[in-house]
Amino acid sequence: MTICRSLALALPLLAFAMTARAQDSIPYDLEVGFRILDVSGNKEMYRTQINERSGLLLQSFTLLTTDLGGGSSKLFDRFRVDAADLGAGPAGSLRIQADKADLYRFRLGYRHVNAFSSLPGQHTYERTRDALDADLDLLPNGSVTPFIGVSLHRLSGPGTTTYTLGGDEFRLSQNLKESEQEVRLGTGFNIGFLSGSATQGWRRTRSSDRLTLTDGGGNSADPLFGRPILASELTREDRASVNTPFTSLFVTGQVGKRVRLVGDFVRFAADSSGDLTEAAAGSFVSFALSRFFNGLSDTASSSAKNTTWRGGGRVEVALTEGIVAFAGVQKDHRDLEGSALIDTLFLQTLTFGGIDPRDVQVILNAKSSMARNEDAANAGASARALGPFAVRVEFREAKQKLTVAPDLSQIVVPGSQGGNFERRVKTLDTNASFTKSGFTLGAAVRHDQADRPIFRTDFRNRDRLRLRAALKGTTSATKWIRVGVTAEETKQKNDQPGIELDGKVRQTSADVEVTPHEGVAFRASLSRFRADNSILIRRPENFNTEPSLYAEDGRSHEGGVALSLAPLSFDVSAARFINRGANPFDLHRVRARVGFDLPARTKTGLIVECEKDEYRERNAGDADFNATRFGLFIRYRP
């Protein structure tokens, strides 16, 4: 948050400073101002869904210049800065690009996200996520282009969670810190008929998670066997580190004028180790141990490995003008294995009969492993220049294999899920389109057929259909209108007894854009989302089998108008989304933005924004909220 506010202030100052130093004005576009928020109803639900706050906001900033440095010795051919939503927004971004022909190309991207979640019955968190990526290419456009890249990611913030221990559930506060650094080196090459790139990188991830009992979180209202269940202390500290070296290579070869070959390979090996400690004090009960106990001391050291590689080859052959045949194979392999040495000491235990035996100590060496392989092959043809027609046909086949070894602790605790699972999926994917005089008609049909599922929710037959029609005026008499209609349907089935999966998702949308006059635009759209899903489940409390039904029927209506009547401009839109089915709610949104350009010599404009969101849940009214945001911004374009 501090970084975002600092950037929101620093960028305009930087632009002013650069403009002052440059011989000519440097073109930039700045929109900065202040936003006020008013929320009534469930503020936590508002923050979970929207989370835009009051305060200073750099709405947008773009600086683009080819003049910095001046003369032939200048540092940049091009220098560009883009920023958006820095400050009081839940997410902000900054991007810097600089390049000088045939010498270097530099890219830097930064994103900041403030994530908040507080939902009934679920854990809460308020975390910030920062991601910075920078890449420097040397000698771009040359036959060999070395590059270096750095990425820094960070996730941190407080939260609350729950923990079930000794016959009750306790509320814990959480402090999470995760960070990741990545460095990559490599080179691109373009030598003769071969081009591609090779990269070697190293990634390091560190995480620490500290959990402590919240105030009042250790009390229980209901004693068990006349003994209170309470926790006076509960702390847990998890630390983990992951090191991941990775290698990637791709090569493209042009053989003659018609044949292109592509090969790719990427491999990484993630190696993780963790140390975990836990201490609890209070009064607890364990039915599994048939004992009362007054505390717990638990340590665990863990290690896990993930080795993944994927490689493949493709060929594209230009048969004739506009017709390409292609084929490829791809192999993916991933294996995971882990082990944890867990040492648990239950303190001051008593049997339910009141006898005081020795402490119970459990040392468990748990192991797990999974391996996943996928071999895929595809072949097809694309004809994209058949006059107004274009057709594409592709056949794919994927063989998946998953091996899960039951770990030792799962043998002790029932619920083993080991085994070997194989699945073969064949896919026929086709699409065609017709375009003439601004009218487009397109269809895409895809059929997937699998011999068996691995997960219960896997399909055996899936059909996808997508239809689209659009009209865009191409003549002076009709260019003011654009209309589009899209319909999509996905059906998936697995008739296997005991599963009986039957799912259907249908989505339709229609939109129209009318621009009767320059500076005047109307837009409207209707869309509908319907989902119907059924699958057999077993209820754990009574082992009865019954269908699990999920249905959704959502309709949205949107409309807007944009007017540009200098010096005034308006952009107003409204949307209403009504959802029925498993989670019924109504959501209304209104956005209005009014701009007024001050006299041209000032190069300044004023912008007023108003946004309104109303959320109403049909089943539980305590989640409802009304939120209104007003913003006043100054736009400056020197």
Next chain:
Amino acid sequence: MRSHTTLLAGVWLALTSISSRAQQPPAPPATPVPATATAAAEPEALPSCGDCHADQATPFAANAHGHGKAPKGEAVPNAVCEVCHGDGTAHIEAGGDKSSIFTPRGLAGAESCLSCHDVITDRISRHAGVHANSASVNCLTCHSMHKGEPRAPHLLAKKELALCATCHGTQAASFRNKPYAHRVGRAGMECSSCHEPHGRPGRESLARTRLGETPCLGCHFEKRGPYVFQHAAGVDGDCLTCHEAHGSSNPKMLKRATVAQLCTECHSPIAAGTLGSQPPSFHNLSLPRYQNCTTCHVAVHGSNRDPQLLR
């Protein structure tokens, strides 16, 4: 398998046959002028393209194709225009006759883009990709060549979400209207953050991380693991087993309104041969306590200590 092969072969032959008879698109300029050409190379006798087309030639200097090719505020030299439009001498001599100059439009226009941008990589193909050039979707459908607006990255004709929405309206409506959705179109997150618009179909259309991982992990790196006890549903990085990436009516962008429903659809081993253990019998789903599985199974993406993902 045999029927599919026969079908493919038939379609291939049919396409080849149709193509040989299909009308060839107008040819783009045969010999593009190097983009580095400068005003000094201009024949002095000819007027500048910008004399008549100032509205396009002047802002073009701020465009990625034209930057550095002309002094500030002036139109780019003719040689820059001729890279795409071909030699304009006949057009100028004919007093601006539209038929005597190549105007890149539609599929034929896109072919002139490919004379420089015909990139093929492990993920991208301009010929066999999802949006491979055709009359209905081509370079000029999404990119606006004369755009002088510096805030338009990649010369996109519109803001990215609005642009993709012209064909993918249902997905765009989900982002705009559903209460739990990624903030696409705001603060640097765009459709292309997860999708490679020039990629091949299927999984190759995803903008994978440098390590070939699903794009979700590019931001949600903390879910990557590896863990001692990995949730098998995410073993191949398939977050979409449980989540709706394009926006959901359900909290956490889940596919079901309640967590218990989502979990029990896999964790109900009625039929043999599928992966997914059974929850213990004391989980009475009619009680609110058990309807939100992640209240206790807090480490739902993976745990380093507990096979039941309890901590």
